[in-house]
Amino acid sequence: MSTLHADHAPSGGTYADRYVAAAHFRDRDHEFESVKMGVWLFLSTEILLFAGMFVGYAILRMLHPEAFIAGSGKLSTFWGLLNTVVLLISSWTVAMAVRSAQLGKQGALQFHLIVTNLCATAFVVIKLVFEYYPKWQEGKLPGKWFSYPYAVDPSEPLWWGIYFGSTAIHATHVIIGMGLLTWLLIRARKGHFGPHHYTAVEGVGLYWHIVDMVWIFLFPLLYLIH
Amino acid sequence: MTTITSPHAGHGDHGGHHDHDVSYLHPKGGIWTTIWDWASTIDHKKIGVMYLVAILFMFFLGGMAAIAVRLELMEPTREVTVAGKNVVTGQLLAFGQSLQKGNENYNRMFTLHGAIMVFMVIVPSVPASLGNFLLPLMLGAKDVAFPRLNLLSWYVYVLGSIFAVAAIIMGGVDTGWTFYTPYSTTTDVEGNMAYWRIVSMILAAFILGFSSIFTGLNFVVTVHKLRAPGMGWFDMPLFVWGIYGAAIIQVLATPVIGITLLLLIFERLFRIGIFDPAMGGDPVLFQHFFWFYSHPVVYVMILPGMAIINEIIAVYSRKRIFGYRAVAFSTLAIAAISFIVWGHHLFTSEGEVAAVVFSAITFLVAIPSAIKVFNWIATLYKGSIRLTTPMLYALGFLFLFTIGGLTGLPLGTLSVDLHLHDSYFVVAHFHYVMMGSTIIAFIGGIHHWWPKMFGRMYNEFFAKIGFWLVFIGFNVTFFPQFMMGAHGMPRRYASYTDEFLIYHQISTIGSWVLLVGFLVHLFVFIHSLLAGRLAPPNPCGGLTLEWTDAASPPIEHNFHHEPVVNHGPYDYDDVFPKQADPKEFPMPAPLPAGARAH
Numbered sequence: 112m113s114t115l116h117a118d119h120a121p122s123g124g125t126y127a128d129r130y131v132a133a134a135h136f137r138d139r140d141h142e143f144e145s146v147k148m149g150v151w152l153f154l155s156t157e158i159l160l161f162a163g164m165f166v167g168y169a170i171l172r173m174l175h176p177e178a179f180i181a182g183s184g185k186l187s188t189f190w191g192l193l194n195t196v197v198l199l200i201s202s203w204t205v206a207m208a209v210r211s212a213q214l215g216k217q218g219a220l221q222f223h224l225i226v227t228n229l230c231a232t233a234f235v236v237i238k239l240v241f242e243y244y245p246k247w248q249e250g251k252l253p254g255k256w257f258s259y260p261y262a263v264d265p266s267e268p269l270w271w272g273i274y275f276g277s278t279a280i281h282a283t284h285v286i287i288g289m290g291l292l293t294w295l296l297i298r299a300r301k302g303h304f305g306p307h308h309y310t311a312v313e314g315v316g317l318y319w320h321i322v323d324m325v326w327i328f329l330f331p332l333l334y335l336i337h
Numbered sequence: 338m339t340t341i342t343s344p345h346a347g348h349g350d351h352g353g354h355h356d357h358d359v360s361y362l363h364p365k366g367g368i369w370t371t372i373w374d375w376a377s378t379i380d381h382k383k384i385g386v387m388y389l390v391a392i393l394f395m396f397f398l399g400g401m402a403a404i405a406v407r408l409e410l411m412e413p414t415r416e417v418t419v420a421g422k423n424v425v426t427g428q429l430l431a432f433g434q435s436l437q438k439g440n441e442n443y444n445r446m447f448t449l450h451g452a453i454m455v456f457m458v459i460v461p462s463v464p465a466s467l468g469n470f471l472l473p474l475m476l477g478a479k480d481v482a483f484p485r486l487n488l489l490s491w492y493v494y495v496l497g498s499i500f501a502v503a504a505i506i507m508g509g510v511d512t513g514w515t516f517y518t519p520y521s522t523t524t525d526v527e528g529n530m531a532y533w534r535i536v537s538m539i540l541a542a543f544i545l546g547f548s549s550i551f552t553g554l555n556f557v558v559t560v561h562k563l564r565a566p567g568m569g570w571f572d573m574p575l576f577v578w579g580i581y582g583a584a585i586i587q588v589l590a591t592p593v594i595g596i597t598l599l600l601l602i603f604e605r606l607f608r609i610g611i612f613d614p615a616m617g618g619d620p621v622l623f624q625h626f627f628w629f630y631s632h633p634v635v636y637v638m639i640l641p642g643m644a645i646i647n648e649i650i651a652v653y654s655r656k657r658i659f660g661y662r663a664v665a666f667s668t669l670a671i672a673a674i675s676f677i678v679w680g681h682h683l684f685t686s687e688g689e690v691a692a693v694v695f696s697a698i699t700f701l702v703a704i705p706s707a708i709k710v711f712n713w714i715a716t717l718y719k720g721s722i723r724l725t726t727p728m729l730y731a732l733g734f735l736f737l738f739t740i741g742g743l744t745g746l747p748l749g750t751l752s753v754d755l756h757l758h759d760s761y762f763v764v765a766h767f768h769y770v771m772m773g774s775t776i777i778a779f780i781g782g783i784h785h786w787w788p789k790m791f792g793r794m795y796n797e798f799f800a801k802i803g804f805w806l807v808f809i810g811f812n813v814t815f816f817p818q819f820m821m822g823a824h825g826m827p828r829r830y831a832s833y834t835d836e837f838l839i840y841h842q843i844s845t846i847g848s849w850v851l852l853v854g855f856l857v858h859l860f861v862f863i864h865s866l867l868a869g870r871l872a873p874p875n876p877c878g879g880l881t882l883e884w885t886d887a888a889s890p891p892i893e894h895n896f897h898h899e900p901v902v903n904h905g906p907y908d909y910d911d912v913f914p915k916q917a918d919p920k921e922f923p924m925p926a927p928l929p930a931g932a933r934a935h
Contacts, residue, residue, distance in 0.1 A: 116781070125682070127660075134479060134480075134565065134894075135473075135478060135479035135480040135481075135482075136483070136563075141562065145482045145558050145561075145562040147487075147557075147563060148485060148557075148558050148562065149482065149554055149558045151572070152557055152558065152588050152774070153550075155555060155588065155589065156550055156554075156588060156589075157536075157592070158594040159589060159590075159592040160592040160595055160596045161592055161596070162593070163592070163593050163596035163597060163600075163626060164596055164600075166626075167600065167611055167622065167626075170622050171611065171617075171618070171619070171622075174617065174619065175617055178399075178617070205700045242499075253603075253607055253608075253609040253610075254603075254604075254607040254608035254609040254610055254616075255607060255608040256607070261343065265617070266616070266617035268609075268610055268616060269609070269610045269616055269618060271609075271619050272609030272610055272611055273609075273611070275609075276600065276603055276609060277610075280599070289530060297542065325588075
C-alpha cells in the first residue's frame, strides 16, 4: 500500500524514525493532524454520552432532593477523594508520557505509562473493594436488588441507580483506558514512539484526560452534596 | 448514446500496467481469495458496495413487514356473532388464532417495520453506501481518513442487524420503534426467552449507533483534511456538504441515544427506576432523551437525500446550481436547528411553556428547507433538462418533499397538533419525508452513480417504468393517509370503523404497486450487472471529480494522478466535462486546460 511513499521513507533509526504515513495522507504531519481531529470528535461523543447521565442526575435530583442527600451521605468521601487524587496524579503522568515521547525519552515514556496504569488500577481497586463491595454487603444496590432496611427516603433506590449507573459507566472507561495504556506500553517497548511519531500516545493521553475530567464532575455531584 | 471506448477495453492497449491500475471490482483470484479480499478490504468503494447490499437487504425485510401491516389493514377486525358462534373477521395476521393474537402480531409487524427502516435502512442508507463510495472520489482523495474504522463500522452494522434479527426470531418486539417506557420495560415478563427479545432489539439499536458514529466521525475528518489541492470549502460538490452536515449530527446526537438505550437496558434488567414512575422516576425524561437523538437523526436521514438531489438536478439541467452558498449554509442551518426542536415530539406530554417554545423553534426549520427547494427550482429554470431516471427521481423528490415539508407545519402548530397528533396524518407526513424524500433520493442516486459504481449502464426504459410505479404507488399508499388522519384515524391500531375502510383499501393497493415498482428496479439492477452495456467514464457529463478524473468503475486507488481542482463543480457554462463524449455534450467549446480558474 505504501509503495508510492517507499522512496521517501527514511532508512535506519527506530520504527518511529522510519514511520511513513498511510498512503492516503500526504505525510506524517497530515496523518497526525487528521488522527488528532478524529480523537477530539470521538471525545466529544464521550462528553455527550456522559451529558445524558448528568441530565438524568439533575432531573431526578430535582424531583427527589431528599433521597439524593440521604444517599450521598452514605458514600465515603474519603475513598472518593483518594480516587480523585489518584486520577489527578495519573493525568499528570500521562501528560508527561506524551512529553517524553515527543522528546524521544524512551525510559521516561515507559515509566510514566506504567505509573499511569498503576493509578488506573488503584482507582478500580478502591472503587470495587472499598466502595462497591461494602455497599453490596449492606444491600445499598440499585433497583430490584435494593434491600437496605434503614433507608430514610422511599426513592433511595433511585439514587443508587444513578450512583452505580454513572460510576460503573465511568469505571468501564477507566478499564478500557487500562487496556489502551498497556497497548501503548507494549508498543513503547518496541520503540514505536519518538519525536516524529507519537500519534497513539497523544490520542490515548487525550482520552485519559477526558476520563479524569468526567470523574472531576462526578465526584462533587455524588459525594459532596450533603 | 454513442459508443465510447470503455476503460475495460482501453486497458488491453497499454499492457504491463501495475496491479493498482485495475478496476476495484476486478477479482483478486479464486472465489475464496475474492471473498476474503472483500471481507478484509479497507477500500472505501468496496465498503460502500457492501453497505449498499446490506442496506438493500434490510430494506427488503422492512418492506415485507410494511406489506404485512398494510395487508392486515385491508379489512377492519371484527368479532361478530354468526349463528350463536363468535367469528373474527378481517384478521389477516392472526393465522386462525385469537383476536388478541392477531393484534399482537400486528403490533410486532409495525414495530419491526419502524425499527428496521429507521435504524438499519434510512439512517445509514445514503451516507454509508453512496457517501462512502463517493466522498473520497468527490474530494479527490485516495480513501476516507480512517479506512480500518470504516470497515469496522460495516461489521458493527452487521452485528447490530444480527441482534435485531435475533429479536425477530425470538418472536418480535411490540413496543413501537420508539421503545417508550414504562411499556418497554415491563412488557414480556421475566422468566422465558420472550423477556430477552426487547433487550436484543434495544442492544441492536445501541450497537448500530456505534456504526453510525464511526461513519460520521470518518466523514467529518475526511472533509476537513483530505480535500484535493485547490479544493476550498466552497469548491466542494454540494453532495459533500449534505453528507458533512449529516455526519456532524451523527457524531453529536448518537452518543445521547447511546446512554439512553443503555439506561433503558439497565431499567429493564435491573429496575433502576430512572424512567419508572412507580419508583419515582420520570418516563417523560426518556421521551426527552429519545427525541434529543431521534429528532436530529431525522436530518441525518434527509440531508444526504437533499445532497443527492443537488447533484442530479444540476447535472441533468446542465446549469450552475442556483445559490451555491445558500444551499451549503442552509445545510449547516438545518443541522444546527435540528438539535433544538426535539420537544415537538412531546407536545402532549411536556409542559405548556416548553411546548410553545418548541413549536416556535420548529417553524425555523422550514426556512432553510424552503431555501433549498427554491434554489432547486431556480436551477431547473431555463436549464437543458434531460428526463433520465435519476432526474425523474429528483423531480419526484421535489414534489413529495414539498408535500412532506408543508404538512409538517400544521403538525408544528400546537392547536392543530392536538387534533392531529398520533393520527395517520403524522404517519403520512413522515413517510412523505422519510420515504418520499430520502428513499426516493436514494434510489435516484443509486441510478445516477450506478455506471460509476459498477461500470455498466442500466436499462433506462425499465428503470423509468420502475420510477412511475414507485411514484404512483407511493402517492396512492400515503396520500389517503393524510385524509383519514385528518378525519381522526389513530395510528398503530389494527382495526377501524367503516368510515376509514375506503382509505385503507386504497392505501393497501398502493403498497402493492410500490412493491412491484421496487421489484422492477431490482430486475433492472440485476440485468445491468449481468448484461448491461459497459459504461463510459462520464456518461452524464458531470464536472465533479468522480466523473472527470476517475474511470468507471474507478481503479483501486481511485485516480491515476492526484486530481487538481481548477473549476467549480457546476461550471457547465465555462468548462467542458473531461472524459465526456464531445458529441453528446457539444457546448461549450473546450478551453485549453487551466485557461480559466473558477
